[in-house]
Structure formats: structure tokens, C-alpha cells
Amino acid sequence: MLMEETSALLTDMYQLTMVQSYLDHGLTDTAAFEFFVRTLPDHRNFLIACGLEQVLQYLQHLHCSEEELDWLSHHDQFSNDFVDYMANLHFGGDVHAMREGTVFFPDGPVLRITASLPLAQLVETRIINILHFQILIASKAARVTLAAPGKLLVDFGLRRAHGAEAGRMAARAGFIDGLSGTSNVLAGMEDGIPIFGTMAHSYILAHGSEEEAFVHYARSHPGNVILLLDTYDTERAAEKVVAIAPQLKIEGIAIRGVRLDSGDLAEHARCVRQILDRGGLNGVTIFASGNLDEYELAAIEAQHAPIDGYGIGTRLTTSSDAPYLDCAYKLQEYAGIARRKTSEGKATWPGLKQVYRTMADGKMAGDVITTEDDRRDGEALIHPVMQSGERLAPSPSPSAIRKHTAHELTILPQQLHSLDVAPPYPVEISDALKQLAREADIRTG
């Protein structure tokens, strides 16, 4: 993660004003905050945990640069004590979290920070910023992979992702959720994700003719010849592919595939398949792109169109049908006492929590959200991952997380695979948690 992305000033102003006031008044006891999602957005039956790795990197490198400290010390709202605190910033707290790639539902914690109140408060904004977006994209990408099982699926979304970091995080979240790779070179290089890409329309336009462009490309990249067909006329371009294939074969170059990027993709794929097959190019694959998402994929797949893979761009990296989540990072306990707010429509469950998941017939059967000390049947989903600022295990690779997510999708109840809204998965709030909420309300009422 870049220096600026782990800056303590990458936060909302109110975190700083609150920290100063906590320090002024001695509110420096241990606090626990939990991150959770309040409600499923429209068109989602489940969510996928994602972004823990980036949260841990952020906490490990949390800092204030000299320039930032200088700026703070010249700002009329901040005291010398506060600037000293920021100069000595070090995250020495604990983190409990759900494993990345795990299916989850609203109300239960995804991540808990336990640290002195000022420190746990300060990191709120960036933790939400990291987790919100990656959960959003992972949950969208899971739907994309469910819509086109077994197909090659590539993230093409960098150009319309919301900034550079969104592009990179989306590439990782997509890969974890079953996409085959990304067009994003930097994400591929830094996170070890397979990288895909061949040519754009401009490449064809710059040449005197489509045939010349195809042949030039094949000679430059003989191991990866995938030719873009729709710059002028898709079917005429397919005929040109057939026409140049024999000469390329003599040169030892095999055409691997073609790409369609406009019009009725299923219809063009059928025509192009016929042209290629008639020309003896049965092994050449067809790849499609252009305004795709899980709904388009499902519609094309239902037609059994002869398409071998898809590039999914803008609608994936912006999660366009649900571009944000109703999520929060809330104080659950301070100085050993459970807390919750009771704002209209925004009341939360207090205290330190655990989520237990039970299974039946090899599928997820129901979750219970309860207090941390109330041991229940089933698998506990929240685990310690950082203690006193030290990671308890090395980072799992994106490939390892990808395997876990694939397993999660196999145990997800079948009705939740639907792209439409399914009956909700059973999530129970335990009596112990309800009792804790009553006690918290009596104290503050």
C-alpha cells in the first residue's frame, strides 16, 4: 500500500477533533468497534467478506508524515498534545475478523478493532473505505461467476473504476471471487493475478486495413493472437481472419481467438462461429465484451451462444446496480461496558459479537449472531488475526482466498444463487445479545 494510502490524515476531520477531545479528557481506555453491513442492497442475496489484507496493511503502516505533522501543528484547532500523539502513532491493538472470501449477511460483525479509544476511533474512515468497496465488488463478482459457470471471465474495469485504487482493489476482489484475471497490469504485477489483453479498435484504425492490422499483431505476439472483429463489420472481419490464417500457419502462428465488442453478442457469436468453422478454424475461441454484467451474461448463456469467455468492465468495477452498501463501524464497548446508539432506524446491536454458522446436508443452514462469550453450535466465523499490532499469520495469497470463496459458493444454499431476490437466509439474533441490548438501553435511557 502506498504511503499516502496509510496516512492517518486519510480520514474525516471529526476523527481528529474527537481524538483530541478524548486525550484532553482522559478517555483513553480500551474500546472495541465492529464493522458490519446494516442491510443487503437491492439485488443481493448474500455478501462476500473482502479487504481484510488491505486493512491489516493500513494498520501496520499507519503514520503521519513530517509534512502532515507540520500542517497539523499550524492548524488552529489542534493542541500540542494532539500533535505529539499523532507523531508517535503506532497501531498496537487487536483485530478479529471473518476470513476473506467468506459469505456473510447483515448485522453480524465482519471485523473488530480493539485498541485505546483514540486509536480505534482514528482508523474508522479508512477501514470503512477499504472494506466497503471490496465487499461491494466481491459480492458483485460472485454473481458474475455464478451467471456464467466455467467460462473465462476477465475484469476489464480499470478505465471506469473510480480512481486508481478502486481499479486495483476491484481486480483483486474479482479474482478472489472466481474471475480468471484482469486487464489491469499493475494489479496483476503486484497481486499476482493473471493479466489479459490484446488490442483495441484504435490499433485497427491506425492501420491501412484490418487484414494488415491482424497480421501485424499476430507477428508481434505469435503466442497470444486474439483479434478484435467489430471495428467496421464483425462478420466481414471474421472472413478476413479465415483468409489470413493459412499464411500465418505457414509462419508457425496459430490464431487463438477473436473478440466481439458491440451489437447482439449472441447473434454475432453464432455467425462468427459458423464462418470460423467453415474456414477450418474450429479451435479459435470467441470472447465477448461491451456493457456486460451478470444479467447480460445470464441472458447470453441462456441462449447457449458459442461464446467461450467474457470481459466484464464498468458495471462490475462500479457495482452499477448497487454502487454502495449501508455499512457502519460502531463503538460496541468502551471500558468494559457494552454500548449502542438508538437513533431512529439506525439502532445497532451492542457488545463484542461472534457469528456461528450451522450446516445441513453440506449446505449452510443458518447463522446465529451472539455475544462473544455465548458459545453456540456451529463454526465460529470471527477469528483473531492481529494481536498488539502483530499479524498472527502471514497473508494468504489471492489464489488461496479464491479457493476458499469457490468452496463458500458450493455450500451456499442453491436458492441464494439466483440473480433475483430469494427468500432471506436465516440469521438469528441470540437471546444473550437481546439481553445485552436491553441492559445498554437501561444505562443510557
Added chain:
Amino acid sequence: MLMEETSALLTDMYQLTMVQSYLDHGLTDTAAFEFFVRTLPDHRNFLIACGLEQVLQYLQHLHCSEEELDWLSHHDQFSNDFVDYMANLHFGGDVHAMREGTVFFPDGPVLRITASLPLAQLVETRIINILHFQILIASKAARVTLAAPGKLLVDFGLRRAHGAEAGRMAARAGFIDGLSGTSNVLAGMEDGIPIFGTMAHSYILAHGSEEEAFVHYARSHPGNVILLLDTYDTERAAEKVVAIAPQLKIEGIAIRGVRLDSGDLAEHARCVRQILDRGGLNGVTIFASGNLDEYELAAIEAQHAPIDGYGIGTRLTTSSDAPYLDCAYKLQEYAGIARRKTSEGKATWPGLKQVYRTMADGKMAGDVITTEDDRRDGEALIHPVMQSGERLAPSPSPSAIRKHTAHELTILPQQLHSLDVAPPYPVEISDALKQLAREADIRTG
């Protein structure tokens, strides 16, 4: 801009494979690409140009690091010549663009890059990534400012923006478009944008009582006392504000404002205003936040609720009702010859273009999109901003751009101020441009 944000590998893989093939086959003549928007998204009557400053910074600092060059040289798809090219990368081209903050419409160019074909190609992905998002947010923010004229409007969106860079770019785009400032400390520090923020619910929850929390905050930040009312019960909290005001006054501390964050904001504002006024706190302002956007603002303003300012978060920084634009960066001319693709539904206007805007009665009356050499009446909107890699003028400050945008909104036809879809603004494609398109099609047909 950070090092990684100006990396030449922050791009789609196909840019690299195309660049290598251009180099292999001597396609290194001058190319011109233009960035434009194809269609207005739903719920938008106009767009605002934004992000030129970041594009210029990117071009000035475009580079490949040693680590990146090493990675490229070990990748089996890249030649030594290509790696040498990337090692010596320097943007020495020209940029023409619309001034940031200018109102614009589909089809016309917002920015043109003129450089050798490989270079102009390589920068496509990041240029779209920068311009797409900032235009999206600036165009959303303009609607927010039109919905609540004269009110204090603050960007609260960092936590649910799509990553760190999105948060920063959104803060800038919002300020340029008339917002008063941002909660984002780093954006405020680096771009000189006013920063706002006081306290969250957790601050109240951590204290033994709401009164104690209010008093502690007032003593820590006597010059900026804005108290959050809805942690437990909004009206009871307003009574507590009245109760503590006399003691704070004795200490020389004036309460500046209160914030509402849940429930029916207009109704709560009326009740709270009454409580404050009865308590002699007529000067205390009311600030509201929570799931706001231009539609909510317009509804609250229509009720003449006594709200003095608003915090606008998630729905602004994700542009939630239109989270992406149909935009493109297309090759317009190569080696002096105009080009265009004719893909179904995606045909574009070829050649180097200019946009002329005419005025009538102090309002914008219509645009003509034409070829660069076809001089028309009205103001030309596309200007040279970089020549041979050198900026032609220093960066305008966000405040200067903000003034320009404010002027643009005053000359925008009144019917386009509507939050609903208005009759389209007249944009004409010139005969000269249509003729150029016919010539391009004949050459490639």
C-alpha cells in the same frame, strides 16, 4: 499525484501489447485521440468538465519504475525493444482541452492528446480513469448545489468512496462545483479545500452521558462547537444543549450549531429550532446529514425546513443514481488522415474537433461541433494546454475553477437546472464534420 498513480503500468494490458506491435511495425507517426462522452446518463441534463489538472500531472510524471521494468523484461510477451521504449518514456506530446468547470454535452471533445501513436495509445486507460470519475462527480455535485442554493454543503463521502483516490478526487470535484468544503483531511490539506468536522455517535457513546460528551467537546474545541443530537433522542438532546449553554457561556464558549443525522430531518429541524429558540439559542445553526442527495435536498428545501447546511456523502461520491458514464478515448487521426470506427451503435465522429458555443440574452444558446479548421461563430471551448510536454500555464487553483463553474451555472439555460430530464440543449454536428466522416468511411469501406 503518487508515484504509483503515474505509472505507465497503471493501464490495460492491451495498451502494452499494441505499443510493442506499433514499434515492431514502425507505426510511430503522430496520432490524435479525443476523450468525449457518448450519451448523457439518465437524470443528467448537462455535464461538467473536471480532471484536466490530474491528467496533466499524470502526463508530466508518466514513468516506469526500475521494479516495473524488471517485471516487464521477465514477462514472456515483451521484447527488449519494448522494454527499452518503456525505460525512456517521456510524454512530449500536446494536449488540447476544455477548461475545468465548463458545462459540456455529448459527442464533442473534452480533451485531445496529440503524440506519437505508441505514446498516445499507452495513456488511454489512465486518462479515462481520471476524467470519467471526476466528470461524474462534478456533474452530480452541480445538481446538489442547484438543489440547495445558498446553503452550506459539505462532502462527507470519503468512507464510502471507491478507494482513497476516489475520495480525494470527489472532494476536489465537489468543491469546484460549489460545495463549501469536505470532511476529508488529506484532500483539504493537499488541495487547499476548507475542512469540516466535529463529532460522531461513538464520541457520545464513549461518555457516561450526552451532556458530559457535549461539555467535553465544547471545552476541547471552543471555537467550533457543533453538537450531534441523534445518538439517543434528538429533541431530548436539544433540551440538553439548552441546559448546558449558560455554563458554557460563563466559560466564554458559544455553541455554534447542532447536527441531525437520522429520522425525518425537516420535522426534527422544526422541533429542534423551536427548542433552541425558546432556550435563547437563536444563533445556533442546524446542520443535517444522512443518506442525502439532490433529490432529498430539494424535498427538504421545498418544505422550507430551518436547516442551514447539509453533509452529502455516499450518494455524491459514488454518483449513485448514475455511477458511470458512457465515455471513450478514440483515435481521431493518424499520420494526417482522419479515422473512425463504425461498430454498431458505437460509431464516432472522426478527425480533430472544436466546439463553438453561442450565447443569447446572457444564456448558452447552442453548440456546434465541427472540424478544427472550420471557424464558426461563438466561443471556442477547446484550448491548447500542453505543448511538447510543457504546460502552457500554471495550474489554476480549485477556488479559481470554482468561480468559473459558478459562472457557467449562471449562464446555463434555466430549464437545464431541473433535476428531472429537460428538453435537450441544442448541439449541432457541422456539415464539415459530416463530410469528413463520409470520407473516412469511403477509405475504410
